[in-house]
Amino acid sequence: MDFPALGLTLRLACLTTLLLLLFATPLAAWIASGRSVGKRVAQAAVALPLVLPPTVLGFYLLMGLGPATALGRTIIRCLGHPLAFTFPGLVLGSMVYSLPFAVQPLVAGFANVDRSLVETASVLGAGPWTIFRRIVLPLSRTSFLTAAVLTFAHTVGEFGVVLMIGGDIPGVTRTLSISIFDQVQELNYAAANRTALWLVALSFVALLIVYMRSHRTQEAELG
Amino acid sequence: MAERAASQNTPHHRLAVHQQLGPLRLDVDITFSAPWALIFGPSGSGKSSLLRAACGLLDRNGVEFARHDTGGQWLSMSTSATRRRSLSYAPQNSTLFPHLTISENVAFPSQSPRNESNHKPLVEEVLELFEVKSYADRLPRELSGGERQRVNLARAFAVPDAKLMLLDEPFSGVDRAMRDALLPRMQEWLLLHRIPVISVSHDVDEALLLGAEVVVLASGSVVSQGPAMEVLSEERVRMLKALGYTEERP
Numbered sequence: 333m334d335f336p337a338l339g340l341t342l343r344l345a346c347l348t349t350l351l352l353l354l355f356a357t358p359l360a361a362w363i364a365s366g367r368s369v370g371k372r373v374a375q376a377a378v379a380l381p382l383v384l385p386p387t388v389l390g391f392y393l394l395m396g397l398g399p400a401t402a403l404g405r406t407i408i409r410c411l412g413h414p415l416a417f418t419f420p421g422l423v424l425g426s427m428v429y430s431l432p433f434a435v436q437p438l439v440a441g442f443a444n445v446d447r448s449l450v451e452t453a454s455v456l457g458a459g460p461w462t463i464f465r466r467i468v469l470p471l472s473r474t475s476f477l478t479a480a481v482l483t484f485a486h487t488v489g490e491f492g493v494v495l496m497i498g499g500d501i502p503g504v505t506r507t508l509s510i511s512i513f514d515q516v517q518e519l520n521y522a523a524a525n526r527t528a529l530w531l532v533a534l535s536f537v538a539l540l541i542v543y544m545r546s547h548r549t550q551e552a553e554l555g
Numbered sequence: 556m557a558e559r560a561a562s563q564n565t566p567h568h569r570l571a572v573h574q575q576l577g578p579l580r581l582d583v584d585i586t587f588s589a590p591w592a593l594i595f596g597p598s599g600s601g602k603s604s605l606l607r608a609a610c611g612l613l614d615r616n617g618v619e620f621a622r623h624d625t626g627g628q629w630l631s632m633s634t635s636a637t638r639r640r641s642l643s644y645a646p647q648n649s650t651l652f653p654h655l656t657i658s659e660n661v662a663f664p665s666q667s668p669r670n671e672s673n674h675k676p677l678v679e680e681v682l683e684l685f686e687v688k689s690y691a692d693r694l695p696r697e698l699s700g701g702e703r704q705r706v707n708l709a710r711a712f713a714v715p716d717a718k719l720m721l722l723d724e725p726f727s728g729v730d731r732a733m734r735d736a737l738l739p740r741m742q743e744w745l746l747l748h749r750i751p752v753i754s755v756s757h758d759v760d761e762a763l764l765l766g767a768e769v770v771v772l773a774s775g776s777v778v779s780q781g782p783a784m785e786v787l788s789e790e791r792v793r794m795l796k797a798l799g800y801t802e803e804r805p
Contacts, residue, residue, distance in 0.1 A: 448650045454637045455610045455644040455721075456664040456714055466663070470654045 333526050336503050337511040344419070344507060345487040348426040352434040352483050353476065355427070360438030361464065378435045386429060390496020393425050397497070417499045422507075425497040426487045433482040441475025442468055478542050485538035489531060564588050567623050567751050568719055572608045574617040576601065581608075581775040589768030591742065591752045593761075595787070596772035602755040603647055605772075606721045609753070610644060611637040622718060643714035643750070647723040649707035651695040657706050658682065658691040664714040674715050684740060685709040686733075700728040705737075712744065720745065722754040726761060738764060759790040 359378070363371050381389055397415040398404045408414050415421035445468050453463045469476075491509040498505030500514065508531055515524035571584040581601045594602045608618045615633060620640075624630040632640050643664070651660050661682055665674035682688040685705040695703055708725055726734040742765070745752055756762060762769050762783045769786040771778040779786050 446650070448646060448648070449652060451610075451612050451637075452644065452646055452650040453652075453663070455612070455640075455642050456710070457638050457641075458663070459638055462666075466655075467652060 333523070333530070334506075334508070334511040334515075337506050337508050337527075338530060340419075340503065340505075341488055341507040341509075344422055344426060345484045347423050348430060348487045349434075349480050349483045351423065352427050352430060353480060356431070356434035356438055356479065360435050361442055361468070363435070364439045364442035375439070379432045381429050382432050386490065386492025387496055389429055390425065390493040393421075393428060393493070393497045397421060397424070416497055417501060417505060419498075419504055422494060422498040422505050425493045426490060429490055429493045430483045430486045433486045434479045437475045437478040437482065438472070441472030441478075444475075445471045474546060477545050481538045481542045485535045488534050488538075564590070565623070568609075568753070569619070569621045569623075569629065570605060570609050571619040572605060572613075572617060574608075574614065576604055576613075576775075579604075579775045581605070583772070583775070583777050585770055585777060585780070587751065587753060587768075589751075590746060591754065591765055591767040592770060593765060593767040593783070594753065594755045594770045594772055595757065595759075595762050597757055600772045601775045602757075602772055603723050606644070606723050606753065606755055609640075609719075609721060610642060611635065611640060641716060641718040643711040643717035643720045645707045645711035645720075645722045645725055647727060647755075649695075649700075649703045649728075651703055651706055651710070653695055656692050656694060657687060657698070660695065660706060661687075661710045661713050663710065674713070677715060678713050681709045681712040684712065684744060685737065701730060701733065704728045705733075708737075708741075712741075717750055720750050720752045722752060724756060725754055726756075726758070734761070735764070759787055762787055 359374070363375050363378075365371075394416055395401065396403060397407060399408060399414065404414065415424060449467055449471075450463055453467050458466070488507075489509060490507075491513070494505065494507050495510060495513075498507075498510075500506050500510050506514075508527055512524050512527045512531070515521075515527060566586045566588045568587045569585070570587070572581045573583075574581050579599065579601055581604060583601075583605065585605075594605060596602050604613060607613050609620050611618075611620070611632075618633060620632045621629040622632055651657075652663065655663065658678065662674075662678045665678060679688075682691060685708055687702065687706050687709055690698055690702060690706070695706070698706065704725075704727060708722070711720060711722065714720075726737075729737070754765075754767070765783065767783055768781065769783045770780045771786055
């Protein structure tokens with residue numbers, strides 16, 4: 333069992349989930365707040381990683397963060413090295429790849445908050461931040477859990493983007509899924525099986541949390 | 556100024572709406588001067604839409620909403636943000652915040668940044684006024700429809716420094732005995748705090764009981780406006796006949 337890869341995968345998934353929730357919350361609130369063309373364009377862009385092959389995303393990230401682009405050169409100037417093949421680069425790639433898994437549940441959660449509650453709160457003197465903090469956030473907390481768990485599970489299982497932008501550097505960018513690939517390449521099927529079982533268990537527990545929680549919420553709503 | 560108007564029957568607010576709302580064309584220009592004005596009309600006549608227009612919740616094109624200020628001038632509120640209109644509001648379907656307890660719901664208006672000072676006594680006062688203090692720690696879903704409606708009203712009464720109260724079918728779901736007990740208490744409280752009210756109803760009984768200035772609305776236009784006893788005299792006679800009374804034997 334590749335424990336360094338397990339530790340790195342968990343660290344990557346936790347950090348990606350945390351950062352992505354921080355980034356996705358205002359983005360989802362903006363998307364859910366209206367029907368303008370700009371918002372629909374943003375929604376479509378956010379959903380792109382769902383349909384694009386991970387290698388396409390990984391390729392563009394690799395190129396975009398490298399010395400061939402102005403952004404890449406700026407990053408290199410600031411950090412002293414490129415983001416590709418580093419752990420921070422992996423986090424950035426994971427954030428892009430898992431973006432729809434964080435944004436879409438939040439958009440659905442925010443949009444499901446009864447519009448009349450928001451309107452009443454506004455007439456009663458509450459500003460946008462108060463309404464968001466005291467009405468929208470508590471009423472969409474299940475969506476936060478769904479977004480967090482799906483992002484975590486999706487990051488744990490990613491392969492194509494990780495391989496493209498991170499390569500396969502032990503202790504730095506080698507995640508569990510890359511480790512399985514290596515073990516299969518070495519014809520070490522027993523080790524690959526053990527590693528794969530870890531991934532199955534992690535993903536199953538994550539999904540179980542979502543479904544248990546959503547079942548409990550439905551029961552509470554019914555009375 | 557809304558305070559002075561409420562006590563002296565000088566105009567305090569003006570609402571003009573010229574707008575197409577689905578199949579309904581709203582064409583009204585109403586000046587409110589009574590401490591309690593009641594917009595009366597059948598379902599679908601546009602009553603609730605008028606309150607929403609005053610709140611700034613409708614498309615603002617074709618809506619003019621103005622308040623008579625302390626200097627005797629009309630101050631246009633048409634472009635003001637909803638939350639800055641100093642309104643209190645109880646919508647028709649009680650929109651209590653489902654995750655907050657009854658006391659948290661009622662305290663909500665006094666906890667927004669606009670109202671930072673401590674308004675706990677006001678919250679306590681209205682909880683008692685509407686006889687909902689015993690439910691203070693419960694969630695809305697644990698209350699009956701009538702109880703929820705009273706909390707809905709209590710929350711509207713707990714808006715600090717409100718300049719106008721808007722009540723949409725305020726006694727919907729409240730039993731008549733409770734309504735008859737609440738009405739004089741509400742009127743007394745509003746007079747004391749000098750807050751004018753615009754309410755909406757299709758209940759003749761309620762309009763007569765309030766003794767309010769009545770604006771009769773039909774198909775989006777004002778049909779008549781005046782004291783309830785005058786404007787609703789026909790409905791009153793019809794109601795008395797239905798109850799088996801004649802005009803001479805009330």
